[in-house]
Amino acid sequence: MAFQYFPTMEIQRTENDDEDEMFSVHGHAGNLCRDTILDKLKTMIRSTSMNKTDLPVSIADYGTADGRASLSLINEMIDVVQEILGKDQVINVYCNDQPLNDFNILSKVITGLVIMSGLRVDSNIYSVVVPRSMYDQCLPNNSLGLAMSFVATHYLSKQVWQIQNGVFFEEADDNEQSVMKEQGKADWRDFVISRGRELKPGGFLVSLNASVDEQNHVTSHIEGGNGNLGSFIFDMVKEDVITKEEYRAMNFSNHYVRTAADFMEFSSAIPEVVELGLEMVSIKSMKQYLKHPVFDIANKNETEKREYARKISDAVFPWLYHVFDGGLSKSRTKGERDMIIDQYFIRLKAYAFEHSDFKPYLIFSEVVIQKKHA
Ligand SMILES: C[S@@+](CC[C@H](N)C(=O)[O-])C[C@H]1O[C@@H](n2cnc3c(N)ncnc32)[C@H](O)[C@@H]1O
Known part of the structure; x- marks a missing residue:
């Protein structure tokens, strides 16, 4: 069967050429x-x-x-x-x-x-x-x-499967995971x-x-695990920011x-x-x-917590952007879609700000x- 390409494989770049x-x-x-x-x-x-x-x-x-x-x-x-x-x-x-x-x-x-x-x-x-x-x-x-x-x-x-109640592997049920x-x-x-x-x-x-790894640890960009990244999207369904259909279309098809x-x-x-x-x-x-001086600071002040939250968002945005954008209804304008995606990353940053003692790892x-x- 011919290979099918999904936009969720794309990496989103920022406007800044110096940003890696x-x-x-x-x-x-x-x-x-x-x-x-x-x-x-x-x-x-x-x-x-x-x-x-x-x-x-x-x-x-x-x-x-x-x-x-x-x-x-x-x-x-x-x-x-x-x-x-x-x-x-x-x-x-x-x-x-x-x-x-x-x-x-x-x-x-x-x-x-x-x-x-x-x-x-x-x-x-x-x-x-x-x-x-x-x-x-x-x-x-x-x-x-x-x-x-x-x-x-x-x-x-x-x-191969649309996760019904989640975006990430961790949120999939046993059948979907298998x-x-x-x-x-x-x-x-x-x-x-x-x-x-x-x-x-x-x-x-x-x-x-x-x-x-041998201890069954899995990559975690935020406190509580990456399943939380999906739960913030579900919050947006509950608050009618996005529809249930859009949410279902946002599967991160990864193992x-x-x-x-x-x-x-x-x-x-x-x-x-x-x-x-x-x-x-x-x-x-x-x-x-993940390496950044702010991840090593204990007892962060407000400015350091904001920087921490920004770095966490930078670590997620490039690979989550297309998952999000691909799920949003095509009837929405580009401006509306970008506004919704911005809102997601504001939520992510707010969570990271509150949980800034966590050291992200892969x-x-x-x-x-x-x-x-x-
Ligand atoms: C997380 S990035 C890693 C990029 C780079 N190797 C690095 O170390 O930063 C994953 C890359 O795999 C690519 N990719 C995903 N599926 C692929 C496929 N079937 N064939 C070739 N590349 C693929 C994506 O387009 C993306 O560029």
């Missing part, structure tokens, strides 16, 4: 995998016959958004490749996202037009933008040395198998995924509570995984506290998979 939305959302969490990635890159180069300058070393970032979150890491990877194979080594850098992503901004980021410096530009480094679902195969068979993806695989490939989990399972398999086809033997997939077992599930039971020679190398969960699992040599 993904840093506000998760603090460029992909850098948590820095050591693993550089290590696997070196292993991959040394274990394959890639020491021929005319054969490209290819690396790819799946679900890259505007590219700013992985830019510095990719530049470091280029340095590592050049240190080992020399400055003449041809390097391909593939930047993937779903077709509704803002590739115009990505293009400006990688060419250095938005921030001070973009991707390293030497005549033998080629950046290629790949607008396609990461659940499909995006590159030719056996063409890739290292695949990476940060904070993207929780987005389901399609909306349908979303099944889709999450199919998507993870498709993601891994697609990368498995693309990777050269000896290549690696390093993916940082939203998940639970961010995968466990280690869920990431391992693809392994030996699927014939293609075995044929491709894919093997789990490691899996580890991580807790990342839970991830780093998964490393290798395509073994035959």
Whole structure:
């Protein structure tokens, strides 16, 4: 079946070009995998016959958004490749996202037009933008040395269910949750198998995924958990700010509570995984506290609480905006819709202001998979 694109996958940017939305959302969490990635890159180069300058070393970032979150890491990877194979080594850098992503901004980021410096530009480094679902195969068979993806695989490939009484996974009933989990399972398999086809033997997939940890902790941007983000929307239904139909249309179609077992599930039971020679190398969960000086201040004064509330709103706005906007009736004017969304974020900030001792955190699992040599 053809991939269906939903606007809830889009990341909303602010007007300010200097503002880095993904840093506000998760603090460029992909850098948590820095050591693993550089290590696997070196292993991959040394274990394959890639020491021929005319054969490209290819690396790819799946679900890259505007590219700013992985830019510095990719530049470091280029340095590592050049240190080992020399400055003449041809390097391909593939930047993937779903077709509704803002590739115009990505293009400006990688060419250095938005921030001070973009991707390293030497005549033998080629950046290629790949607008396609990461659940499909995006590159030719056996063409890739290292695949990476940060904070993207929780987005389901399609909306399989409408949560009746909520917006987020936590608010879904058992039946709704199990349908979303099944889709999450199919998507993870498709993601891994697609990368498995693309990777050269000896290549690696390093993916940082939203998940639970061993203690079953789940990402929480606000005191009381992210289910509260949905309850503020429900308050707006009760107060007739939005209709029940609009509320029902606001589903966040994501699976961010995968466990280690869920990431391992693809392994030996699927014939293609075995044929491709894919093997789990490691899996580890991580807790990342959001970074901003205001999150570390104890006994905040009024000004600090306001700043805290603003930073919490910044951490939620980029990914919740389209969920909200997509649910609001198309008969509403743009001005009306923006006013309602503003009202939501005023409520969120009021709650954050009152609960400003809470330190927001995210839970991830780093998964490393290798395509073994035959
Ligand atoms: C939370 S952002 C993370 C962006 C970036 N990797 C980072 O570390 O900040 C998730 C990204 O995944 C993308 N995404 C969602 N579904 C996708 C799909 N099926 N294929 C490719 N990208 C997808 C979204 O468009 C978005 O840019």
